[in-house]
Amino acid sequence: MHTLSKKTTRLSQLLKQEAGLVPRTEDKEFDDLEESFHWVSLCVTELKSNVAAYLDNLEAFLRFRPQEYDLDIPGGPVVQYCYLARDLQLQAFPDFKQRLEALVWQPLCSLAKALAGPQNLIKKRLDKLLDFERVEEKLLELPHHHISDPAFRKVVEDALDQTGHQLHSIQENFEKVLPPPTTQPLLPGAEHQVQALLSRYGPGKLYQVTSNISGAGTLDLTLPRGHVVALLQDKDTKGNSSRWLVDTGGHRGYVPAGKLELYHVVPREEELRGQAKPHRDSPRQTPEPSLAPVPSVPAVTQVVAVYPFVARSSHEVSLQAGQQVTVLEAQDKKGNPEWSLVEVNGQRGYVPSSFLARAPGPALWGWSLPS
Numbered sequence: 001m002h003t004l005s006k007k008t009t010r011l012s013q014l015l016k017q018e019a020g021l022v023p024r025t026e027d028k029e030f031d032d033l034e035e036s037f038h039w040v041s042l043c044v045t046e047l048k049s050n051v052a053a054y055l056d057n058l059e060a061f062l063r064f065r066p067q068e069y070d071l072d073i074p075g076g077p078v079v080q081y082c083y084l085a086r087d088l089q090l091q092a093f094p095d096f097k098q099r100l101e102a103l104v105w106q107p108l109c110s111l112a113k114a115l116a117g118p119q120n121l122i123k124k125r126l127d128k129l130l131d132f133e134r135v136e137e138k139l140l141e142l143p144h145h146h147i148s149d150p151a152f153r154k155v156v157e158d159a160l161d162q163t164g165h166q167l168h169s170i171q172e173n174f175e176k177v178l179p180p181p182t183t184q185p186l187l188p189g190a191e192h193q194v195q196a197l198l199s200r201y202g203p204g205k206l207y208q209v210t211s212n213i214s215g216a217g218t219l220d221l222t223l224p225r226g227h228v229v230a231l232l233q234d235k236d237t238k239g240n241s242s243r244w245l246v247d248t249g250g251h252r253g254y255v256p257a258g259k260l261e262l263y264h265v266v267p268r269e270e271e272l273r274g275q276a277k278p279h280r281d282s283p284r285q286t287p288e289p290s291l292a293p294v295p296s297v298p299a300v301t302q303v304v305a306v307y308p309f310v311a312r313s314s315h316e317v318s319l320q321a322g323q324q325v326t327v328l329e330a331q332d333k334k335g336n337p338e339w340s341l342v343e344v345n346g347q348r349g350y351v352p353s354s355f356l357a358r359a360p361g362p363a364l365w366g367w368s369l370p371s
Helices: 002-018 026-061 075-112 116-140 149-176 191-201 269-276
Strands: 206-209 228-233 244-247 252-255 258-260 301-305 324-329 339-344 345-354 356-358
Touching: 002 116, 026 075, 026 116, 075 116, 191 206, 191 228
Parallel strands: none
Antiparallel strands: 206 228, 206 258, 228 244, 244 252, 301 324, 301 356, 324 339, 339 345
């Protein structure tokens, strides 16, 4: 349909030119060159046809061999003619035919083949010239076709600036109404699996599946919506960042990165209620202080554990949610701030820094964990 539409438009434009309704674009230099080219092409075609006919006649002449017949005329001019005709047919004419084909026929064929490209170009030029004239007519209908190039450039720049401001305003309004990220509800019985992943990888590595995933390959995982996984690698072995290597707590494999969102760890309700109860010996209940996460805290600081942590080696120490902790160093021996050296109940070891939160002052009775 597109090709038919173009050809119809070109034919309409050509008919209007022939009828004198619209002007034709003139290029005197190109027209003269085109006429000369057509004469060369015609001469090459005619010469090629003549040479082909001559070679056919020569082939027919060589097939006729009167000298091979016995004419019963002994001696004299007849014998001399037979000798001459035999020499011409066996040596002179075959050599002449071979040289004619090599020096005349083959170059003519190559030249005729090379002329096909310019012929197609001339034909395409006519089609494209009709297209250009049609587009030029439409350009003349634009409201700014009469202004100069600098003025038109200024109009385009102003329009682009105005459109850019409108787009920026739309983006700001969209960000204002964009709903905050939500956490999918956990699957029944998944609390233990989440705690195990949390203790092993930390909260910054946990992601939740936003929609059901059906694995197609041998290393792809099939996971339901709401499942929590731990990120191991944010690309596959080929460097594709759209497939992430994750740990489900029992299996490892690849899942689409677009179906994962960062999981926001929320303390369990019973831990919150346990920390919200006032101490039995406390004469009065104090207001609940607010706690701020401290990924990096100064040395020898009193903080509290926001999440439980299970030690995996002798270099680490276990924590209970709400337990008071003394930070000795806010980094490990390599200067990594993700781990802090702490002292808990007389034991020293490393814990994830993101599991700790700073208390506003001395240990107060009656504070609770943030929701």
